Amino acid sequence: MHFATTFKPQNYDLYFDLDRQQKHFFGKTTITGLALTETVWLHQKKLQITEVLVNGQPHAFDLDETKDALYLELGFTGKVTLEITYTAKLTDTMMGIYPSYYELAGQKKQLIGTQFETDAAREAFVCVDEPDAKATFDLAIKFDEQPGEQVLSNMPEKSVSAGVHYFETTPKMSTYLVCFVLGELQSKTTTTASGIKVGVFSTKAHQPKELDFALDIAKRALDFFEDYYQTPYPLPHSWQVALPDFSAGAMENWGIITYREAYLLLDPDNTTLETKQRVATVIAHELAHQWFGDLVTMKWWDDLWLNESFANMMEYVCIDALEPNWKIWQTFQSTEVPLALNRDALAGVQSIYTPVEDPAEIDALFDSAIVYAKGARMLVMVRALIGDTALRLGLKQYFASHAYGNATGADLWQALTQKTELDLPKIMSTWLNCSGYPVVSVKKIGNDLLLEQRQFFTDPSVTSDQLWPIPLMSNYPELPALMTQKRLILKDYTSLRQKHGSALQLNVNNNAHFIVDYSPELLGDLLKKSPQTDTLTRFSLLQALVLLAQAQVISLPQVLELAANFKNDHSQLVTRALLQLLDLLKLFVGSDTTAHDDLCTLVVSFTSILKASLSQEPASFSQLDQELIQPLLLKTELYAKVKQVVDEQLYFPPTKTDWAKLPAEIRGVALKNMLVNHNSDACFTEFFKEYQQSVDPSYKVDLRQALTSSPKVAQLTELLANFKDPAVIKPQDLRAWLEEILANPVGQKLAWAWLKQNWTWLEETVGGDMEFTTYITVIGKTLSSPELYADFNTFFEPKLAEPGLAREINLAKHAIFARVNLLKVQQSNVAQALSSLAWYQKHS
Ligand SMILES: [Zn+2]
Known part of the structure; x- marks a missing residue:
């Protein structure tokens, strides 16, 4: 009731x-x-x-x-x-x-x-x-x-x-x-073009200049939204307040948005572009909510996507307008899209629209991969289908009809379909109400092309009969706009191929929520054109290949071979996709193995080609690519223990004094290097003390990531022993600490043992919190041995009856099972491939 x-x-x-x-x-x-x-x-x-x-x-x-x-x-x-x-x-x-x-x-x-x-x-x-x-x-x-x-x-x-x-x-x-x-606050304020007061507030423990970036973005974002929505901001002020203890990222309270300090405050003189982008998109997200969510609110929590999916799309629409040089949609592609594709490929995941009543179930809806990332992708798909003009007109109408009231998904579709012929409510009902997404396989049968859809699962043993109305977004107009049936034949492909002068491609801008499994022949044809194909296409091909390998549709060695085709694309987008592939491989090689050494050789040849290209032809890189690629390269080289990166002198000419003042682009790697390669108890203690004393959010992240990467059991044990002391590690940061120690091969068992032992304490401390289930998510993302899989089941099965936990436990179970299984099936193949494949040398 x-x-x-x-x-x-x-x-x-x-x-x-x-x-x-x-x-x-x-x-x-x-x-x-x-x-x-x-x-x-x-x-x-x-x-x-x-x-x-x-x-x-x-x-x-x-x-x-x-x-x-x-x-x-x-x-x-x-x-x-x-x-x-x-x-x-x-x-x-x-x-x-x-x-x-x-x-x-x-x-x-x-x-x-x-x-x-x-x-x-x-x-x-x-x-x-x-x-x-x-x-x-x-x-x-x-x-x-x-x-x-x-x-x-x-x-x-x-x-x-x-x-x-x-x-x-x-x-x-x-x-x-x-x-x-x-409480006692410092602030900076300004006024928007239409006279709204904008302010940024924090404790006085921060330097005043840490408020400047947020103030500038908030003011410009408000101006942008008033224009984009064609609807005035409804309140006299918009305060942005950083709170030292904050569970989620930020909260869109009307007129007074609260933030985790790390998502609002930054040192304008020493912060990476990546962090600036994250802070800007979080601010834009919360400001988008002032209309979507606050002025017009979902009628009930089952339509949470009306709030979150929309705000998640609008943060990119807004920042792309404010900072076009950032090419922020690339960030959407390299962060939100894989988040959605990975989680939505697990059996038992929830759909975007989910009926709910129990408060704990409502909290579990705030799933960053589904209601945020996948939901945003759905709306990006809608925007691609109806166009930006129709979207804006529809939204204006939607706000006018429901201001200070509530709405349902049906109300939104009604507003958006006024300017389009498409039956959006019908198309979107499948995408919103069904979990998962399709893979479309494309192959030649004689002269024709056969397209076939099926639901994609990372676990190859799961199947389903679900079909989607797929916006094919093809470069061939002969294909229908929507594929609703299981199979579709495109007649006489050979002539069409000649007529269009290029291979068939689906999901051209990667805006629709499906992946494509091209037959080797068609993929080869697409890749042959590689130099002319755009970066986004290469990125989405590579992304699909890695997913298909995880589902064992193709083998990882095959993906490794194919990846050589991407060697000439040094954009940050393709670089990120290649690094994600290398990251996946790390799981297969362990440490102190020949395969590990082979992977390091591969990494070194990959990074050296990229670095040579960066220094020899800097003109062929955009400023953006350079700024974003450099820190990624350093991190990768640290893994492979490249001499110049491991050499601590690199970071400290002429004397090492103040760790916090190292340039943000290299600071994370420098600190991590000290603990991974030059570990001493003195250094560990110093970093841990620095962590407790510093108030600079991004410096604290660098210190945490360094500390959790320690290869020493005693040091990791000391970290874990402090987890329950809020004066040392704030409860808001605990999950990140745990996730990183779980991901550290030396720390995995220790962190898992800590979690089991302290689960009741965790439930009592943060159990009422809407982020609570993500403790299970991070366990599902990291455990990787058959023993830990069995132990996970023994521990969590009795908890399946607890409200809000069942789904997350089952998802984590599927994720660990698929990982353990993939390791079992492909480990020796990967090792063999790495030993025989002089990937970059061979192909360059
Ligand atoms: Zn939100």
């Missing part, structure tokens, strides 16, 4: 009195609204309710903890005012109203912030905590205020009286978007 069917809130008057020292708060919620039934149901969780008044009179109330509910037998329907007083605790779960800890000049300090999505507003105040129960909010806050502290919220502060901060009334909005942050 949705509680909104019993009570329709119109206005919330929220009062909070917070005490950070005692870690609790007093609250009073006054709700005016309409009782739709004689018994009304409201959400509350972990609140100690002391009194309920109905129209000013004390009233009996009941609680139902299983439903997070407070219910009242009113005995009447219609307009009513409810007044609820309560107390509650401030907990360190990074949900609800929670503290963020930091140090300033040796003094321990805290900010208070909120995180209500998806179902934690009910931990802060009594409400109908459902996205379509929109209402207006009046906020008043008192706290143990110190001089220099301030309070920020969705709307501007209108007055302060007797220590209480009062805020202007919000427009109609969902409970999960209400937010406030208080």
Whole structure:
């Protein structure tokens, strides 16, 4: 039952009195609204309710903890005012109203912030905590205020009286978007072309210049969205606030977006282009939500994709407009696309649209690979099908029709189909409601061409009969725009080939969510044209080949042979795809084996060709390619222990002093090199201390990656021993630490043992958090031996009944099984191929 069917809130008057020292708060919620039934149901969780008044009179109330509910037998329907007083605790779960800890000049300090999505507003105040129960909010806050502290919220502060901060009334909005942050903050502000105040806020532990990049991007992104959506930004301000403790990446609270520090703050003088791109796209994503999600909200969580898939596409549309030189769609291709293709190839993965009711199931929908990456790819596909103009017109209409209200997927399709002949709702219903994606195999039968679709799985033992309406996006107009049937024949290919002067190609811009398995003859024909084929085509061919090899459709040695065809493409996109292939191979060779040495030889010839080309013909590389390729090359060379990279002198002319000041492009590799190749306990201790003291987010990432790559069991054990101490490793960063130690061959068993031993603690500490299931995801991504596979099953099978965990456990199980199986089948082939294949030498 949705509680909104019993009570329709119109206005919330929220009062909070917070005490950070005692870690609790007093609250009073006054709700005016309409009782739709004689018994009304409201959400509350972990609140100690002391009194309920109905129209000013004390009233009996009941609680139902299983439903997070407070219910009242009113005995009447219609307009009513409810007044609820309560107390509650401030907990360190990074949900609800929670503290963020930091140090300033040796003094321990805290900010208070909120995180209500998806179902934690009910931990802060009594409400109908459902996205379509929109209402207006009046906020008043008192706290143990110190001089220099301030309070920020969705709307501007209108007055302060007797220590209480009062805020202007919000427009109609969902409970999960209400937010406030208080404490000692520094800020930089500006104004957009249309007069909206834009601000970036952080603790004073950061240098003021770390706020500049975000302010510039936020201002320009707001200008962009107002123009693109043809719909004004609906609030007077847009605050971007960095919180020292933050579980997700960022949160689109209306008018007051909260961020993990690493996704908002950066040193403009020493940060890699890759990090700048990531920060910019996160800001654009959250600002896209101010319309998509905040102004118009999904009716229920099952349509979460309306929020997330859209924001994920729009972050690229926006940044491509703001920084065209970054070619940010290439980043989309090299990060989001493989994320979606890999996870969506696992049996049992969820579809983009998923019916949900249980709060834990709702949290599990926030899957970066599905509702974000795959969903964005779906919308990129729609944009390619209908064109940008029709998309913009449709969106304008969609916002006009549903502003301050809610919508469903059907509403969006209705708005978008006004300018197109295509039956979008029908086409998209399969893509949204079915999990997985097809592989289209193409081969010659006599003179004709046979196209055949089937669902693609990484695990070759799984099959399905699912068919998709596939936008073929071919370079041959003779093919239909959509392939809906299992098989399709293209007559007289030989003549068509002659007529078009080029080989047949499907999914030309790699915008549709399928891969192609060309027969060797057709692939050879495509590759022959390689110099003329564009980078994106080469990239998507290589990407498909690696996936097909993982599914054992072709062998890895075959892919290695074919990869030689890409040697003359030194774009960052193809380089990344080749490096992803080399990364996959690392799994097969272990360390201290002949195969490992052979792989290193291959890596060295690969990087030296690329480096020679970079230095001899720099003009043939764009500035962008150079900036993005250099750090990748260094990382790869470190793996192969290339002498110049291993030599620590490289990084420290003339004396090594301040690690943080090393140029960001080489700093990660330099630090890692110290622990991998020049490891000493003194150096380990120094880095770990640096990690605990530094507040520079990207430097901390470099230090973490170095520490977790240590080859010494004792050092990794020491790291693990500190995992439960939030003063050393913040709970928000724990998953990344675990994933990296799991990926370290020396650390895998240690980290897995730690996880098993501390699972209950983990559930208690971050179990209520929407990111919780990703702890299982990272285990699924890394375990790689039959023993650990068996152990994984023994440990997790009893947990299958826990809400929200079953799907993730099964997916991780499939992922580990497929990896273990691939290793078993292909390990010796790969070793043999590496020993006989002088890949680059032979072909260059
Ligand atoms: Zn989002």
